[in-house]
Amino acid sequence: MAGIKDVAARAGVSMATASRALTGHPSVSDAARAAVRAAADELGYRANGVARSLRTRRTRILGLVVPDVLNPFFTELARAVEEEARALGYSVIIGNADDRPEQLDHQLRSLLERRTDGLLVAPADDPSAELLRRTARSGTPLVFVDRWIAGAPGVPVVRADGRAAVRALVRHLHRLGRRRIAVITGPAATATGRERLDAFRGALGELGLPPRPELIGHGDFRAESGRRETARLLSLPRHSRPDAVFAADNLMALGALDAIRAAGLRVPAGIALAAFDDIPWFAHLDPPLTAIAQPTAELGRAAVRALADRIEGRPAASVTLDARLVARASCGEPGGARGGGTGRLGNVRRCDDGAERRERESGS
Numbered sequence: 598m599a600g601i602k603d604v605a606a607r608a609g610v611s612m613a614t615a616s617r618a619l620t621g622h623p624s625v626s627d628a629a630r631a632a633v634r635a636a637a638d639e640l641g642y643r644a645n646g647v648a649r650s651l652r653t654r655r656t657r658i659l660g661l662v663v664p665d666v667l668n669p670f671f672t673e674l675a676r677a678v679e680e681e682a683r684a685l686g687y688s689v690i691i692g693n694a695d696d697r698p699e700q701l702d703h704q705l706r707s708l709l710e711r712r713t714d715g716l717l718v719a720p721a722d723d724p725s726a727e728l729l730r731r732t733a734r735s736g737t738p739l740v741f742v743d744r745w746i747a748g749a750p751g752v753p754v755v756r757a758d759g760r761a762a763v764r765a766l767v768r769h770l771h772r773l774g775r776r777r778i779a780v781i782t783g784p785a786a787t788a789t790g791r792e793r794l795d796a797f798r799g800a801l802g803e804l805g806l807p808p809r810p811e812l813i814g815h816g817d818f819r820a821e822s823g824r825r826e827t828a829r830l831l832s833l834p835r836h837s838r839p840d841a842v843f844a845a846d847n848l849m850a851l852g853a854l855d856a857i858r859a860a861g862l863r864v865p866a867g868i869a870l871a872a873f874d875d876i877p878w879f880a881h882l883d884p885p886l887t888a889i890a891q892p893t894a895e896l897g898r899a900a901v902r903a904l905a906d907r908i909e910g911r912p913a914a915s916v917t918l919d920a921r922l923v924a925r926a927s928c929g930e931p932g933g934a935r936g937g938g939t940g941r942l943g944n945v946r947r948c949d950d951g952a953e954r955r956e957r958e959s960g961s
Contacts, residue, residue, distance in 0.1 A: 677897025
């Protein structure tokens with residue numbers, strides 16, 4: 598069986614270069630990497646990962662635990678994590694926690710038993726997350742991405758700050774004449790769920806709109822909860838019924854849309870609808886859906902870089918990126934925007950340049 602020495606000789610490089618090329622190390626040139634891989638294929642060489650990990654005490658494997666692999670936000674995040682990890686010479690094992698504490702613990706134990714070099718985790722702040730806290734205190738390289746928990750000091754957090762975008766959304770709805778604005782929030786056990794609800798309440802206060810408990814729906818970042826809570830909101834007496842719904846997650850927004858259509862209402866004429874977490878097909882709905890967009894791919898890449906720094910003994914800082922509001926037609930924007938433009942109004946990205954121009958010229 599061919600060894601690394603044979604591969605290096607066939608490719609015309611040193612054994613060290615051949616080894617780095619096969620592990621994806623960024624210091625190797627593209628030409629040398631191609632030559633080494635071609636030589637390995639010709640000779641039928643396969644690296645012995647077990648032997649290498651015993652020798653180096655590294656597996657070059659990262660673990661990623663997400664709350665819901667079916668959520669488009671985490672799907673995009675996982676793709677970005679895998680791409681950045683591959684560029685740095687790592688592979689990734691993905692675990693789905695299904696937003697259940699016992700499943701999170703199962704995934705953590707499995708990844709730790711596989712001797713992963715480090716972990717990226719999007720947790721819920723649940724009292725039962727003690728295994729995650731112990732893992733953080735043990736010195737295992739760990740980075741929180743999107744969500745974070747208390748009781749894990751020193752663990753970098755890579756996340757998007759959506760508070761300004763939520764405030765921009767509420768002001769946007771208010772400017773369009775919406776006064777009874779409801780929210781379907783995520784679980785209070787998650788940092789993101791709490792942050793989005795707090796930002797929403799604060800934005801109402803800035804506009805002098807009193808908080809109305811009946812207009813707060815409590816969801817779980819799943820479509821069914823958005824459907825259920827929207828149906829409840831639409832069953833309120835007419836004078837209390839919302840004229841706009843903000844779903845604090847993309848899947849809950851899709852559930853809300855189902856309930857609105859089931860009630861025989863149209864968006865935005867009957868009710869406005871907006872979501873947190875933009876996804877590609879929101880622009881193709883009828884009408885296109887207003888949403889707060891997170892820089893998902895950038896979050897994934899930044900999280901991998903922070904984890905690689907921790908693994909390799911370098912300082913790793915937390916990273917906070919800004920979310921932005923993408924205004925489309927689902928809230929009743931002038932001109933019935935259908936998408937396609939990239940104009941900006943403050944920190945609001947509009948999808949209809951004509952609508953933006955008319956709004957600016959009117960002084961609103």
